[in-house]
Amino acid sequence: MFFSALLLASSAVASVRAAYPAGVVATGTQGTTNPPAPTMPTTINQKSMARLLSVNSIDDFCLFAPPTGPSNIADTETEEVAWCTLPRNNARVIPDGVITGVSFLKTDFYVQILGHGDFTKLTVAAGDAGGELDPHGAEGTGNPVGGNVTTTVADGTDLAIAEWMLYMSADQFCLRACYNANATYSAAAMCEHKLDVMGCEFVMPGTYHEAGTFETCDADVAYPPGWYPEVSGGTTSYSVFAQYFTGVYTGGNGQPTSYTVGDTITPAAPASTPSSSNCVTKATISNGIAGSLLTADAVGTAPPDGFSSSTPLTAPTATPSGGGAASSSSVAPAASSSASGASGALTTKKSTTANAGSTPAGPKSTASASSSGGATNPTGASAAFRGARVGFSNTGEFAGIALVSLVACVAAIGLLH
Ligand SMILES: *[C@@H]1O[C@H](CO)[C@@H](O)[C@H](O)[C@H]1NC(C)=O
Ligand SMILES: *[C@@H]1O[C@H](CO)[C@@H](O)[C@H](O)[C@H]1NC(C)=O
Secondary structure (H helix, E strand, O other), rough: HHHHHHHHHHHHHHHHHOOOOOOOEEEOOOOOOOOOOOOOOOOOOOOOOOEEEEEOOEEEEEEEEEOOEEHHHHHHHOOEEEEEEOOOOOOEEEOOOOEEEEEEEEOOEEEEEEEEEEEHHOOOOOOOEEEEEEEEOOOOOOOOOOOEEEEEEOOOOEEOOOEEEEEEOOOEEEEEEEOOOOOOOOOHOOOOOOOOOOHHHHHHHOOOOOOOEEEEEEEEOOOOOOOEEEEOOOOEEEEOOOOOOEEEEEOOOOOEEEEOOOOOOOOOOOOOOOOEEEEEEEEEOOOOOOOOOOEEEEEEEEOOOOOOOOOOOOOOOOOOOOOOOOOOEEOOOOOOOOOOOOOOOHHHHHOOOOOOOOOOEOOOOOOOOHOOOOOOOOOOOHOOOOOOOOOOOOOOOOOOHHHHHHHHHHHHHHHOO
């Protein structure tokens, strides 16, 4: 019985999912600490080690943060755990008030959130400039290990996606979950995870607001992180910025070899900042769960009041503790302006040049795709592919940047011709 139900379920999923381009849907198993599938509601467990994020709406999403703390993200990237706005996925629950602003942007290729909050309440160390989390990592099993992401934004059902990235600091995060691809943009390119010192507004440009605004918008698709279009004779090609780093690789013969990868000139800005439209604002987001139930190490015995098994996935029934305004949303003027001005305040925290000695330059100062000819991967192994502290030069941890991007770019150019 159980097995045939499983088989039925998996074949139903397979037939629905066949529509997705290659590289979009996660095909492997869930991390060992995760439930087999996204689940709502689940019992409060603020000691949980589950690592399954769902990214569904402005008030139904999850983040990764340290299991104990205060800890810097970069020091704990393999062991982060899931914290969700709702009691789901056996994850820890983010108490009301922690998140102070959210821009939730839906595009044809990905869903993207930029948010503000006091993440010291999720055990991130005060002042931590942040780190980058993604499904790759040193072991190839994700940072954190066994971390997984689903979204309902693509088709209304839980879709396990292969490519995502989350930049998390003490007071800000940005998260992109990639659910589409075409011959120009692979999911891996659109969720490129190796520009880890470039910061949110470079890697995930969009129309964002200061803390205090909660907004859901449609948005145009950005160029993949680090890509710059060049139109010549009616044909578009792309140059690709590769983050600079140096390191030492010890080969099979035991001999250490130094290597250098990436561009010495760091671009000042992404190629463009996509506009948002059809924005809907909310006063705040809230799960209505009493803070006393969500203290460190709190463990419940049943889903919290207001969340029964019939609770709709994206609509908590509980009313907010402060103000009662969370459920009343208003439609903002459609089509807000492009973000070049709006994102100004976000540029200080994490924006940085990728290497000491580089000078911010115009967007076109990037590696050219043709430079990949004859190059070999200097890192050899994936051991150096760990995320790094956002905003800090952390030599040796930024490996593997240039070649994957360049190969993807060459492939894209080939397809365009
Ligand atoms: C879970 O994450 C691992 C590591 O990134 C990945 O190999 C696997 O496909 C993911 N599984 C699901 C169901 O998302
Ligand atoms: C892929 O999608 C992007 C964004 O919509 C578009 O500009 C590009 O032309 C598409 N590529 C192909 C091959 O359809």
